Amino acid sequence: MLSDQQIERYSRQIILPQLGGRGQEALLAASIAIVGNAAISTAAAMYLAGAGVGRLALSPPAPLSVIDGLNPDCRTAALPTLLTRAVADEVAGCDVVLVCGPPSATWQTLHAACVAQHTPLLWGATAGSRGLVAVFAGHCPASACAACVRVQAAQLLSGADACDGLADATAAFIGTLLATEGLKMLIGLDAAPPASLLTYDAGAGAIDDAAFSRDPRCPTCGASDA
Numbered sequence: 001m002l003s004d005q006q007i008e009r010y011s012r013q014i015i016l017p018q019l020g021g022r023g024q025e026a027l028l029a030a031s032i033a034i035v036g037n038a039a040i041s042t043a044a045a046m047y048l049a050g051a052g053v054g055r056l057a058l059s060p061p062a063p064l065s066v067i068d069g070l071n072p073d074c075r076t077a078a079l080p081t082l083l084t085r086a087v088a089d090e091v092a093g094c095d096v097v098l099v100c101g102p103p104s105a106t107w108q109t110l111h112a113a114c115v116a117q118h119t120p121l122l123w124g125a126t127a128g129s130r131g132l133v134a135v136f137a138g139h140c141p142a143s144a145c146a147a148c149v150r151v152q153a154a155q156l157l158s159g160a161d162a163c164d165g166l167a168d169a170t171a172a173f174i175g176t177l178l179a180t181e182g183l184k185m186l187i188g189l190d191a192a193p194p195a196s197l198l199t200y201d202a203g204a205g206a207i208d209d210a211a212f213s214r215d216p217r218c219p220t221c222g223a224s225d226a
Contacts, residue, residue: 001025006073010052023187024052028073030186031055031094035079035110037101038062039168040124043175044098044182049074051183057091088113096120096182100175103150111146115221120185121146124178127157129166129202131174135181144214145221149197152212156199166202173200 002021007014010024030053034041038061045056049070057077058064064076080087083106091097092113099107102125114121114136123134123146132153136146177198183189198209214221 002028006052009071009073013051018189019187023189026187027052027183028054030096031057032096032098032182032186033057033079033091033094034062034098034100035059035083035091035106036099036104037125037171039171040100040126040175040178041098042067043172044100044124044179045076045175046070047176047179048182049076051179053183053186055094057094083109085109085113089117092117092119094119096122096185098178098182099123099146100178101125103146108147112220115145122178122181122185123153124174125153125157126167126171126174129170130157131170131200131202132156133174133177133181133198133200135196135198137185144212145218147220148215148218149212153197156197170200170202173202 002024013019014021014024032048032053034045034056036059041059042062045058045062045067048056049067052071052073054073055075056067057079059079060081064078067076079091088110091110097110097114097119099110099121111121121136123136125132134146134149134153136144196209196211198207200207
């Protein structure tokens with residue numbers, strides 16, 4: 001049950017019919033892990049903490065002291081710099097996992113753990129003034145995984161100017177979108193399709209979305225089809 005202080009703190013959210021008191025309680029009981037690019041992950045963490053997500057597990061580059069000061073209801077924990085498979089399995093036990101930045105060895109390890117545990121995973125990445133947010137709903141194991149669209153995503157980000165003056169703002173915007181999709185997953189609000197991809201071009205001021213299909217040859221989620 002929400003305390004009087006929490007009712008006051010989240011009053012602007014609680015009055016929303018899509019959330020209400022039960023939705024706020026769900027957020028306070030939830031846990032989200034955020035791994036990767038500091039610019040994207042910090043923006044996501046700040047909005048998630050402000051919304052009242054109860055626990056955030058964060059990559060070491062994230063400014064924990066700043067995030068801790070945003071909301072006394074949000075508990076933060078720093079993840080190890082080296083994300084072993086054992087740690088990845090533990091992280092995948094969170095309600096939702098956010099992965100920020102281009103694919104890497106850490107990205108692959110965590111992604112495989114989320115696929116194995118059917119944990120919802122959101123992926124955000126940027127290149128200059130271009131960015132993407134991909135939604136992978138872990139409760140739907142027949143849907144595509146991040147590895148299925150790795151090449152497609154790389155093509156969407158290719159050709160962007162890494163020195164573009166809009167790069168920092170683009171990263172912050174992608175982090176905000178990740179936080180928004182994560183909150184929607186936690187409260188079941190207008191959930192995105194099991195596999196969907198949103199792209200953002202800051203220079204053109206354009207946002208597009210698309211769905212994608214599972215690759216039966218995918219080495220991560222397609223093995224069971226062999």
